[in-house]
Amino acid sequence: MINSRNLPFALLLLAAVALSMIWPRLPMSGDPNPLASIPSEGFDLKSRDVELSELEKKWLGGASGLKRIFSHGSRLWLLAVTDGTKNRQSVHDPTYCFLGEGWKIIARSEVPLAGGSATLVTMSRNAESSQALYWFFDGDAPFASVPEFWIKSTVRRLTRGLSGPEPLLFILRPLGPPSDQWIASASEAAPLFLPSSVKK
């Protein structure tokens, strides 16, 4: 079956299997717990952590997650941050989660945020309406693009962390019905949610 003529194929297969098994086990450089560097308070900003439900923990599947209620002036927001270092598949387009919760996506647009950009999702469920703002952040500027997250997180794994830190997924939602001004105030407050070393 395997002779000198098809030995290269056998070696290729062997190398592929060995590489697939060894590479993911190599140590990854970078902060092992980036969620710890997310500030819990700042100027006119206070917060309290919310425990993740069993279902949320199950969906994270080994990834790290954080849920925090922030108060900024008279406004209340729920911030959810996911770090997919230990399970990249747990970080995906958040509109999947909104659809899973029974929301219908009405509109999606990109808005400027803290020197970068975020995606604003407007959704409805029965007579209820809501909005959410989401962005990715890897220490440079927030970005809204899911493909950019795919590329950055893939290159990070291929280089075992040498290409840069893991992009975190931030989802910010107003508690209660969204007011017209919430995006403006969220954009203003967003730098306070980002790890302190990279505030813009």
Added chain:
Amino acid sequence: MNTPRPTPWWFFACTLAMGILLSAGLITAWTRDPSNRFGGMAFAIWVAGCTFLAWYSRPLPARTGVWVASLALLVLGELGTFQAIKHAALALLLPSLCRRPLAFGCMAIAAASWTPAWGWVFSHSFGTPLDMMRPLFVLACFAAARLA
């Protein structure tokens, strides 16, 4: 005179097995994610279509270059934990058994119908999931492959 190099079918079989094993997450995507509805059905039609075309392509063509490229994509997808790259490998592997290059191309393109990545691109661009368009697209590609 050189004797022809024997086709390493075991290499194809091992790469295919690896592709199926590493793409097992597809089942979760098709069954749990509303934007991937009908993906499983599209995949079943695609596999049946590729098998049918391969059956009429006997003796099967040995596209060793495609197989090696698929293996490279599988490894890249596994090391980068990027499912879409592994799906691309599977999308090339099975249609490589079609003898006519156009049929191979049609069925490789048809594979887009069952991939979650294409579902995401479509729903993100047009605001609506692919749904029944997935199996219909495979059937259209299969018809084109038959005519090729």
